[in-house]
Amino acid sequence: xxxxxxxxxxxxxxxxxxxxxxxxxxxxxxxxxxxxxxxxxxxxxxxxxxxxxxxxxxxxxxxxxxxxxxxxxxxxxxxxxxxxxxxxxxxxxxxxxxxxxxxxxxxxxxxxxxxxxxxxxxxxxxxxxxxxxxxxxxxxxxxxxxxxxxxxxxxxxxxxxxxxxxxxxxxxxxxxxxxxxxxxxxxxxxxxxxxxxxxxxxxxxxxxxxxxxxxxxxxxxxxxxxxxxxxxxxxxxxxxxxxxxxxxxxxxxxxxxxxxxxxxxxxxxxxxxxxxxxxxxxxxxxxxxxxxxxxxxxx
Amino acid sequence: xxxxxxxxxxxxxxxxxxxxxxxxxxxxxxxxxxxxxxxxxxxxxxxxxxxxxxxxxxxxxxxxxxxxxxxxxxxxxxxxxxxxxxxxxxxxxxxxxxxxxxxxxxxxxxxxxxxxxxxxxxxxxxxxxxxxxxxxxxxxxxxxxxxxxxxxxxxxxxxxxxxxxxxxxxxxxxxxxxxxxxxxxxxxxxxxxxxxxxxxxxxxxxxxxxxxxxxxxxxxxxxxxxxxxxxxxxxxxxxxxxxxxxxxxxxxxxxxxxxxxxxxxxxxxxxxxxxxxxxxxxxxxxxxxxxxxxxxxxx
Numbered sequence: 001x002x003x004x005x006x007x008x009x010x011x012x013x014x015x016x017x018x019x020x021x022x023x024x025x026x027x028x029x030x031x032x033x034x035x036x037x038x039x040x041x042x043x044x045x046x047x048x049x050x051x052x053x054x055x056x057x058x059x060x061x062x063x064x065x066x067x068x069x070x071x072x073x074x075x076x077x078x079x080x081x082x083x084x085x086x087x088x089x090x091x092x093x094x095x096x097x098x099x100x101x102x103x104x105x106x107x108x109x110x111x112x113x114x115x116x117x118x119x120x121x122x123x124x125x126x127x128x129x130x131x132x133x134x135x136x137x138x139x140x141x142x143x144x145x146x147x148x149x150x151x152x153x154x155x156x157x158x159x160x161x162x163x164x165x166x167x168x169x170x171x172x173x174x175x176x177x178x179x180x181x182x183x184x185x186x187x188x189x190x191x192x193x194x195x196x197x198x199x200x201x202x203x204x205x206x207x208x209x210x211x212x213x214x215x216x217x218x219x220x221x222x223x224x225x226x227x228x229x230x231x232x233x234x235x236x237x238x239x240x241x242x243x244x245x246x247x248x249x250x251x252x253x254x255x256x257x258x259x260x261x262x263x264x265x266x267x268x269x270x271x272x273x274x275x276x277x278x279x280x281x282x283x284x285x286x287x288x289x290x291x292x293x294x295x296x297x298x299x
Numbered sequence: 300x301x302x303x304x305x306x307x308x309x310x311x312x313x314x315x316x317x318x319x320x321x322x323x324x325x326x327x328x329x330x331x332x333x334x335x336x337x338x339x340x341x342x343x344x345x346x347x348x349x350x351x352x353x354x355x356x357x358x359x360x361x362x363x364x365x366x367x368x369x370x371x372x373x374x375x376x377x378x379x380x381x382x383x384x385x386x387x388x389x390x391x392x393x394x395x396x397x398x399x400x401x402x403x404x405x406x407x408x409x410x411x412x413x414x415x416x417x418x419x420x421x422x423x424x425x426x427x428x429x430x431x432x433x434x435x436x437x438x439x440x441x442x443x444x445x446x447x448x449x450x451x452x453x454x455x456x457x458x459x460x461x462x463x464x465x466x467x468x469x470x471x472x473x474x475x476x477x478x479x480x481x482x483x484x485x486x487x488x489x490x491x492x493x494x495x496x497x498x499x500x501x502x503x504x505x506x507x508x509x510x511x512x513x514x515x516x517x518x519x520x521x522x523x524x525x526x527x528x529x530x531x532x533x534x535x536x537x538x539x540x541x542x543x544x545x546x547x548x549x550x551x552x553x554x555x556x557x558x559x560x561x562x563x564x565x566x567x568x569x570x571x572x573x574x575x576x577x578x579x580x581x582x583x584x585x586x587x588x589x590x591x592x593x594x595x596x597x598x
């Protein structure tokens with residue numbers, strides 16, 4: 001399997017199992033299950049869960065061992081988009097080419113479906129972890145992975161970045177603040193995904209450190225790419241409205257650094273990320289190819 | 300210490316440590332910390348965290364061992380109230396005698412502060428658990444407690460009940476649906492609190508089973524009491540508006556069963572709860588007194 005096929009393979013496993021947590025929903029509240037599944041199955045790259053599974057393999061485990069944590073991270077990512085789209089926050093009507101959750105299920109249900117996705121993510125990770133309670137080593141590793149993901153989603157991770165982002169709409173952010181937003185709003189979950197997968201796979205200290213640095217470069221590059229595509233991208237291909245950042249007066253890389261410098265920074269981060277993992281040779285192929293797949297082709 | 304003093308003691312520990320998780324908030328997003336703390340420190344009975352700590356003691360542990368999980372459950376309870384109060388859901392202006400979170404911090408921040416409370420709850424429980432990673436027994440017990448709380452908050456617990464409640468506003472619920480809502484919206488977290496504390500304290504199977512039955516009666520009784528007080532209570536004492544259930548056309552015990560039958564059911568549940576724990580003699584004093592403290596005095 002080459003890396004593109006591998007990514008497809010991970011994506012397929014994830015998409016085949018998206019209802020893993022929503023199946024738990026009781027009949028009396030089944031609409032929340034539908035609302036959850038609506039947003040979960042709206043497509044998307046599935047980058048974060050693919051990172052969980054590939055990092056698990058990189059560290060010596062089987063991708064399937066990390067499946068529940070991979071799903072959980074996709075649930076958390078989905079809840080964050082769902083709440084971000086709400087009228088009180090970004091007020092978006094379109095997400096991945098479809099009406100946003102609150103447009104279909106109403107605002108009350110969209111809030112609760114977001115909450116339910118986050119709760120279910122934690123629930124499935126912990127249940128999966130407890131299943132391994134008698135296998136001391138894997139049990140510990142799954143607890144560490146669960147902790148990693150919960151920390152990445154929290155106030156010193158994604159939510160912290162979201163808050164700073166929302167609070168600074170309409171203001172020109174300092175470079176430090178922009179860095180904080182990007183590192184947390186997007187970066188934290190990408191780092192968390194890689195670290196969680198690595199834990200489950202039985203990572204060494206050195207591998208973990210390298211993967212963490214790799215993921216933090218990847219996460220920042222990924223966000224800069226998103227900022228660039230919001231200006232230069234193709235709405236139909238992206239499945240979302242273009243120019244929303246500018247409409248919402250968000251501070252983005254192109255706004256603060258200019259387009260040319262943003263692209264330079266993006267390429268620099270990609271190179272740095274590749275450099276870190278090159279010493280691992282073939283084992284790192286998927287991660288290195290991932291960086292290459294993400295590159296922005298000049299028009 | 301008699302039971303009233305004991306409750307006060309638990310309450311004090313909780314209130315002294317409410318900022319345990321909000322202290323983690325980064326300077327760049329410190330407003331979310333303030334919003335979280337605003338709702339956390341708005342008062343309230345602190346019943347759920349007191350149950351975590353008392354169940355831990357009942358099962359042979361120290362109350363302080365369960366402190367982080369007790370705080371986490373209060374964070375989760377607070378997030379659920381905060382989101383319930385939002386304009387799109389119950390649209391409440393007043394909670395515990397103060398303006399609701401979105402009235403003070405705006406709707407966007409209130410949504411994110413709720414999310415942050417839930418995330419932080421998971422984060423502090425898992426960090427606390429991982430701290431005990433080298434003490435195999437306590438580590439396992441804390442994982443089980445964390446799982447218990449996450450399950451109680453999830454789609455087969457609190458969120459499930461919230462969804463069914465919101466979806467059935469304005470309709471007369473069947474008795475089965477009312478039972479489902481009460482067992483989940485309120486009951487699940489009360490059962491979860493007791494079971495989580497019991498795990499941390501090192502409970503036996505039999506104790507766990509008895510405590511679970513006790514807590515499920517307590518939870519239902521507690522919700523019926525709430526329904527009754529929404530009609531017969533004193534707004535000033537409760538710190539919230541009276542008659543909101545009727546305004547929102549919620550299905551409550553008095554609506555479905557009538558007031559007299561509701562009070563009969565309430566007393567019956569209290570008696571049943573006491574019966575289960577009587578065999579434990581003095582060890583159960585706090586729980587039994589708790590039931591007595593909760594009783595509704597006739598006007």
